[in-house]
Amino acid sequence: GAGVSQSPSNKVTEKGKDVELRCDPISGHTALYWYRQSLGQGLEFLIYFQGNSAPDKSGLPSDRFSAERTGGSVSTLTIQRTQQEDSAVYLCASKPRDSKYGYTFGSGTRLTVV
Amino acid sequence: QQQVKQSPQSLIVQKGGISIINCAYENTAFDYFPWYQQFPGKGPALLIAIRPDVSEKKEGRFTISFNKSAKQFSLHIMDSQPGDSATYFCAASTYSGGSNYKLTFGKGTLLTVNP
Numbered sequence: 001g002a003g004v005s006q007s008p009s010n011k012v013t014e015k016g017k018d019v020e021l022r023c024d025p026i027s028g029h030t031a032l033y034w035y036r037q038s039l040g041q042g043l044e045f046l047i048y049f050q051g052n053s054a055p056d057k058s059g060l061p062s063d064r065f066s067a068e069r070t071g072g073s074v075s076t077l078t079i080q081r082t083q084q085e086d087s088a089v090y091l092c093a094s095k096p097r098d099s100k101y102g103y104t105f106g107s108g109t110r111l112t113v114v
Numbered sequence: 115q116q117q118v119k120q121s122p123q124s125l126i127v128q129k130g131g132i133s134i135i136n137c138a139y140e141n142t143a144f145d146y147f148p149w150y151q152q153f154p155g156k157g158p159a160l161l162i163a164i165r166p167d168v169s170e171k172k173e174g175r176f177t178i179s180f181n182k183s184a185k186q187f188s189l190h191i192m193d194s195q196p197g198d199s200a201t202y203f204c205a206a207s208t209y210s211g212g213s214n215y216k217l218t219f220g221k222g223t224l225l226t227v228n229p
Contacts (some may be wrong), residue, residue, distance in 0.1 A: 004157070042120070042203060043158070050213050090223035091157050093213055100215045101146055101207060105157030 002026075004106035006092050012112045013082055019079040021109045025094030029104070032075050034067060037089040037108070046090075049075060050097065082113045117141055120204050120220025127227050133191040135223045137204035140185065144206035146215070149178065149189050150202045152222075161202070162189070194227045201225070 005024040011087040025032050034046040045059035047113050049069040060066070064082075079086055089108040096102060119138045127133045137147075146165055150158035164171045164178040164187065171178045177190040191198055204220040 033216075035219075038219065040123075041206075042118070042221040043217070045216055045218070048210075048214050048216065053212055056210060056214055056216075093157070097213050100158075100213075101148065101163065103160065103217065105159065107155060107157050 001028055004092055004094050004104050005028040006090075006106035006109050008109060009107065010110045010112075012114060015084060016081055018078065018080045019082055019111065021079075021090050021111070023040060023075045023092030023094075023106060024083070025073065025092070026104055028096065029094035030072065033093045033095075033096045033103070034075070034077050035091045035093065035105075036061075037091055039088075043091065046077070064083070079111075082111075084113050087111055087113045117218045118204060118206050118220045122223060123221070124224040125226070127194045127225065129194065129227055129229050131194050131227075133189075133194045133198070133225055133227070134188060134204055135185065135189045135204070135225070137188065137220050138184075138186045139206050141206070141208065141218075142185070143208050144218075145209065146207040147178070147180065147187050147208070148205050148217070149176075150203045150205060150219075152203065156202055191225075193222060196223075196227045196229050199225055199227050 001097045032049045035043040064080045067077045085109040091108045093103040093105045148163035149161045151161045152158040175192045180187040201222045205217045210216045
């Protein structure tokens with residue numbers, strides 16, 4: 001596609017429910033990142049996928065957060081038993097494997113936990 | 115631990131003025147320093163970037179100044195325009211193995227350019 005596509009663009013969920021956020025990277029981009037942007041904060045690294053390599057999960061804030069990437073393309077970020085502090089914008093970015101810094105971000109999913 | 119400190123948090127500038135946003139870092143392993151521009155409802159977009167072996171980089175009205183010894187870098191927007199009104203993030207990159215070049219972001223500066 002022309003850019004990184006994320007869905008849904010907005011999600012309101014009740015505390016304690018599970019949510020799934022989807023990222024469709026640019027075709028041919030093998031590297032995929034998830035970041036979280038909380039109000040008044042910068043972007044916080046969550047997880048990194050590169051091809052079939054083991055993901056870098058070092059930024060996941062708790063075991064309620066998980067992500068997978070199927071077929072080296074679409075990625076899903078899952079948050080279980082959501083809490084109010086999970087409310088944030090979740091951003092996905094992709095880049096070509098041979099590009100060190102060429103991140104392209106999607107528009108994000110705004111998650112609100114009520 | 116905030117590895118990239120950004121200031122100011124918000125900035126109001128008149129049209130035609132100069133906008134200056136500053137960032138400081140601690141980790142000497144950072145090897146690439148990009149600035150991102152983010153409009154409401156959109157993801158951040160790369161604006162301009164610099165490597166630590168260069169002291170200044172200019173692209174149009176946007177200039178990065180880099181001071182390696184002080185571990186500081188700044189973004190200057192000349193002849194600021196209302197269309198420049200956005201949130202600006204500085205960032206720094208570290209190599210984390212494989213092709214993983216992880217970005218650490220500042221907290222952002224909300225720039226408002228008044229007409």
